[in-house]
Amino acid sequence: MPLVAHTQLPTYTSLRQQGHEVLSLERALTQDIRELHIGLLNMMPDAALRVTEQQYMRLIGSCNQIVQFYVHPFTIPGLERSPDVQAYIDTYYDSFEQLQEQGLDALIVTGANVTNPMLELEPFWEPLQAVLNWAGDHLASVLCSCLATHALLKLKYGIDRRRLPRKQWGVFQHRVRDRSHPLLHDINSRFDMPHSRWNEVAADQLEAAGLHILIDSEVGGVQLAVSPDHFRFIYFQGHPEYFRNSLLKEYKREVMRFLNDEVDMLPPHPENYFGPDATHIDKMYLRAVIQAKREQRPFPPFPEAEFDPHLDNTWGDTSKALFNNWLGLVYRLTHPDRHIPFMPGINPDDPLGLNGSNFVNY
Numbered sequence: 001m002p003l004v005a006h007t008q009l010p011t012y013t014s015l016r017q018q019g020h021e022v023l024s025l026e027r028a029l030t031q032d033i034r035e036l037h038i039g040l041l042n043m044m045p046d047a048a049l050r051v052t053e054q055q056y057m058r059l060i061g062s063c064n065q066i067v068q069f070y071v072h073p074f075t076i077p078g079l080e081r082s083p084d085v086q087a088y089i090d091t092y093y094d095s096f097e098q099l100q101e102q103g104l105d106a107l108i109v110t111g112a113n114v115t116n117p118m119l120e121l122e123p124f125w126e127p128l129q130a131v132l133n134w135a136g137d138h139l140a141s142v143l144c145s146c147l148a149t150h151a152l153l154k155l156k157y158g159i160d161r162r163r164l165p166r167k168q169w170g171v172f173q174h175r176v177r178d179r180s181h182p183l184l185h186d187i188n189s190r191f192d193m194p195h196s197r198w199n200e201v202a203a204d205q206l207e208a209a210g211l212h213i214l215i216d217s218e219v220g221g222v223q224l225a226v227s228p229d230h231f232r233f234i235y236f237q238g239h240p241e242y243f244r245n246s247l248l249k250e251y252k253r254e255v256m257r258f259l260n261d262e263v264d265m266l267p268p269h270p271e272n273y274f275g276p277d278a279t280h281i282d283k284m285y286l287r288a289v290i291q292a293k294r295e296q297r298p299f300p301p302f303p304e305a306e307f308d309p310h311l312d313n314t315w316g317d318t319s320k321a322l323f324n325n326w327l328g329l330v331y332r333l334t335h336p337d338r339h340i341p342f343m344p345g346i347n348p349d350d351p352l353g354l355n356g357s358n359f360v361n362y
Contacts, residue, residue: 043112055241078124109148143234161199170271172220192314240319278310
């Protein structure tokens with residue numbers, strides 16, 4: 001069921017223009033359909049703030065549960081903002097205090113850029129800690145992405161993430177570890193998923209803390225793990241929300257950093273992302289800009305439009321299925337009087353049905 005445009009957030013207009021169904025608040029109020037209120041703690045830097053809204057709201061809006069989805073974006077202090085972006089936040093975002101008062105059913109926490117070697121030194125650490133502690137006490141489930149996963153694991157279990165020898169960057173093949181878990185209902189047992197990070201929490205650290213790993217990759221590492229109760233906290237290290245061109249935009253940013261003398265080396269390609277045609281386009285472009293750099297001429301523009309036809313999204317269907325299952329479980333736990341078609345009635349001693357035969361191994 002669709003998203004409800006319950007505020008003037010411009011992302012609703014963008015999603016409609018892309019063909020997504022978004023209900024007006026007036027129309028939503030005429031329908032006898034239950035609601036889910038999902039918080040979106042958006043900690044992404046200015047350049048990615050609005051696209052991150054679109055990424056997560058698109059996944060929520062693709063859910064096929066018979067539910068109306070109200071998404072409540074908000075952010076926290078300690079994140080550097082330009083005046084324009086701060087004005088956008090002040091105009092369209094809720095405050096954490098408002099959401100505490102109004103209540104939510106579940107929460108999504110995005111990644112963030114960091115500048116300190118330890119997360120607890122970041123200016124946003126204490127505000128983030130306050131949100132996560134509140135969410136753990138009051139919400140059905142909290143879904144974390146990348147940096148947010150590392151922060152929550154540090155907060156709850158004292159796990160320190162490990163610096164990788166090089167950036168884990170690209171699209172990696174993954175396998176399902178536990179096909180019986182309801183989060184993995186009806187998804188492929190093998191699929192791709194993007195990663196983009198310099199740090200990781202490894203399988204041995206998660207297992208030592210009693211967490212349950214659901215999806216991992218021989219190359220990309222752990223993609224999805226859950227808290228010991230199997231649902232209250234959902235930990236993604238990768239990026240199921242990414243658009244087809246998200247890694248390209250990150251690559252462009254890193255190339256520009258080299259051209260502007262912010263770093264000494266060109267970035268490697270994101271792994272398993274550029275095919276032969278995209279690789280050729282990149283080779284021709286880099287040859288031209290390096291020559292321009294030597295001759296102190298203006299750089300030719302990055303050929304984003306030329307890359308676009310040669311990029312594939314090989315993770316989108318799996319990402320939608322994961323979010324559909326997560327939101328269905330949130331609805332099941334917050335509305336126990338309404339059953340979801342593939343989920344039988346709730347056993348109070350086993351609310352997710354993990355000890356029975358409710359779910360098929362795919």
